[in-house]
Amino acid sequence: MLRARVLEHQYNSLLNIQFTHHTKAIAFSDDLVIMTKAESIPEAENIMNAELNKISDWARENKLKFNEQKSQVMLMTRRKRKEDKEVKIYLNNKTLIQVRSIKYLGIIFDHILTFREHVNYMADICTKLIFSLTKSTKLTWGLQHAALKTIYTI
16 A cells, blocks of 8 residues: 555656646556647657657656557547658657557547547447346346336436
């Protein structure tokens, strides 16, 4: 328990890093999201790489290391750009994998903020739950209709 408190204190100090006004850091448990707003992709790359350098320096000072293999980068925009949509973001001198969607705290964010992938994911979960309930409503066995209605309304 004491170790968790020490790590929590260290982690809180990460959120106190002076990022530019273009950048916002959000943390929950051991997950960290860094968001940067920019007018162009090269500007976003420059800002994000500078911010990740600050984070890498912080990690070195606190004898921690972020895993670049588990870290991902996603370009989120609704604009149709003519420029290349590949971003070069580095952590520990290694290029981060660029993805088109990220799951964070149970919500799937896609690169154009439509949330279609999240809605489809939730629909699949609901479909599986409905099929599970249907299996238990067989006439010869399973839950009675009143019990299922109670489960459904809760």
